[in-house]
Amino acid sequence: MLVRRRHPALLASATVIATTVALATAGVLIADAANAAAGCRVDYSVGGQWQGGFTANVTVTNLGDPVSAWTLRWSYGAGQQVSSAWNATVTQSGSQVTATNLGYNGGVGTNGTVSFGFNGSWTASNPTPTNFTLNGVACTGIVPSTPPTSPTTPGNPTDYPPTPSPTPTGPPTAGPPTTGPTPGPQTLVGWAAQNGGTVGGGSTPATTVSTASALTTAVGATSSAVIRVSGAISCSGMLRVRSNKTIIGNPGATIVGCGFTISGDRNVIIRNLTFRDWSDDAINVQESATNIWIDHNTLSHGYDGAVDIKRGSDFVTVSWNHFFNHDKTMLLGHSDDNGAQDIGHLRVTYHHNWFDGTTQRHPRVRFGNPVHVYNNYYFNNSGYGVASTMSAGVLVEGNYFDHVNDPYHLGEADSGPGSLVARNNYFVSSGSGQAGGSVAGIPYLYPLDSASTVKAVVTAGAGAGRITL
Incomplete structure (x- = not known):
């Protein structure tokens, strides 16, 4: 659909x-x-x-x-x-x-x-x-035809007026769906496709790196680049990734011991990499970084966040990743007192990710609205699935919750509640979740798989090694 x-x-x-x-x-x-x-x-x-x-x-x-x-x-x-x-x-x-x-x-x-x-x-x-x-x-509401004196014609025929919510606390609504091609698993969908889109290094000729020093230099360069990672690279700390980069792993590419930080930069793609045993975060997006696409990676056994997004960052899509054997998976908004920087930002789409036995933060959201969490597979998460806090607005849609006692809730620890709208989710041996409030509308097209099929779709396609290079 x-x-x-x-x-x-x-x-x-x-x-x-x-x-x-x-x-x-x-x-x-x-x-x-x-x-x-x-x-x-x-x-x-x-x-x-x-x-x-x-x-x-x-x-x-x-x-x-x-x-x-x-x-x-x-x-x-x-x-x-x-x-x-x-x-x-x-x-x-x-x-x-x-x-x-x-x-x-x-x-x-x-x-x-x-x-x-x-x-x-x-x-x-x-x-x-x-x-x-x-x-x-x-602006008058019409588009003149050529020549200007001829009768005017209406705008795009697929446009439609907004449909108001039937109740103040109900889910966001929309007009009739438009038709178009259904994006495949290698197509960018969601917030990272807005604001001019995310193309990374574009058509820049690729450079292959296989050592920590070469990787550090390549991702930190100020020019556009497509960087192919080959083999297992052991490193430490956080490597700064600058704007206009595509970092993509060749088959089996692994980052061991360190992570990537995108701080104030934009237009970055990270795909097809395995991250393990990181000493801080695996991927950290902060300081108003925009247009970031994190796709088809495998992440496990790390210290802190697997994918953390914070400090006013915006227009991010996290898709088709496999997380396992990890505790604090994904933080969106780092603290309760950072509203001045975060309100109006932190718009992120999470779709077709596999949260495989991970504990919590899938994601944990502060301030962002709307945050879109759809078609993810949650399996045996011992803590909770999604938490909406600090006036955030989260749409939890078409996900598959499998043996998850607490699929989603409002508030977390000392953080006050946000809003969460849940619809069309599928539950197997799981709790019912806690929803409430209302969420801003989603402005983009997206393909929505039937929730009952999400387990099969995601387990067959999520993680590194599942895309065509």
């Missing part, structure tokens, strides 16, 4: 206030091609709201000719104020708000998207703005 989720934001206050605004410019984008008929769609949603504050997410779809730079403007009608932003420069003068691209996300092709978000404040009310302009042209 192929599902497309838009942005119906379901708030912790149990009041649904998000509105998806479908817009199209009637005029000319001020961009590379003058006189080009152009259109756009803007999806604005409130991902979370609390007394005096809120988080907003904005996605712009370019329905016209490609642009190399963009400026989006709108006005607030109730005195809202923007305080901080990510993936765009956002300024405000009075009620007028201006968002401009950063250096890496100015180019938006036809039917391409760009997303950004921000934190803000409100007083009496927080209505959704509707008066967007893109590059100085008012």
